Amino acid sequence: MSRHPEVKWAQRVDKVYLTVLLPDAKNAKVNLEPEGVFTFSASAGAGDLLYELKLNLFDKVDVEESKINIGVRSIFCILEKAEKVWWKRLLREDGKAPHFIKVDWDKWVDEDEDNGANDLDLGGMDFSKFGGMGGMGGMPPGMGGMGGMGDDAMGDDFEDSDDEDQEVSKSDKNLEGGAKAEEEHGGASGEKKEAAASI
Template identity: 65%
Template sequence: MSRHPEVKWAQRLDKVYITVLLADSTNAKVNLEPDGIFTFSATAGAENHLFELKMDLYDKVNVEESKINIGARSIFCVVEKAESGWWDKLLRGADKTPHYVKIDWDKWVDEDDDSGSAPADLDMGGMDFSKFASMEGMGDDAMGDDFEESDDEDQEVGKPGEKVEGKQEETTEGKKEATSST
């Protein structure tokens, strides 16, 4: 039975970097097809385990312009995209990204940093960041009930019992009386 090596990826407008992390591999074979099929096989480890990988990349690639470097600790591929543009993720389809495919943060550049346009939905390795944005369970105010909002933000604040802009401010005793009489 074959195993899957760890894969890291990053992209630019015109290329994708794919690094297969497999130290001391032997008989490493990489194949890249124009329609975006990336296959890899090698043996590694003391027991010469077989490692295989087949990825259906997000879009078509330019095989002639792509480069592959087989090193002692990893196999590094610079895959030229057939058409310049940002991919939403590395792999085609709606399936969840496999656990062995991760983002290469050392090579990653955000779309807005590279081309000046808005960032695309990126494949984050299956991580769900939606709960961070909504702060579920916190109600409408992400800070909880620790702070009261006031509609009187522009009004001048005075000491208790003073008149401010034609209103008599309530004292603490007045509030207690109002709540206890109801």
């Protein structure tokens, strides 16, 4: 019997962010079809338990432009929408979403606030570069999705790195930018506090 990993999602007018939370996933297989069918399977944990997931997304997606980043703690996907419209929900089916699907409030932007300025691009890889991952078929038996691909098949971009290194470097950049912004705005807010205190 398989289990469902926890999934977090957020959207912009042109894309959907999916994060599959599964630390130390082994033999991760991800497939995305243009009709909006997202499938995932991997084993994890001390007993190599099987985790599987099939999501019928609200609308069609552009497989060629979608990206994926498989890390140590999670699998992060940027799914490009076929049509740049705001989805009413993540899944095609009506009703309440399954208990393992949650909103990713860290990445969420309301429809009226979506101007593309807060776009995330973590430099993931295109689904189209994974052979059978885009629902194209033609993969040799046993190599569906990421299954039979070794580290060498992933290219130089991800060689000798894991998501922790990427997160640290990105966090450092964000902290530097945040510190500069805080310095620029911090002085102004400090002056306002002094002015308010003197009144």
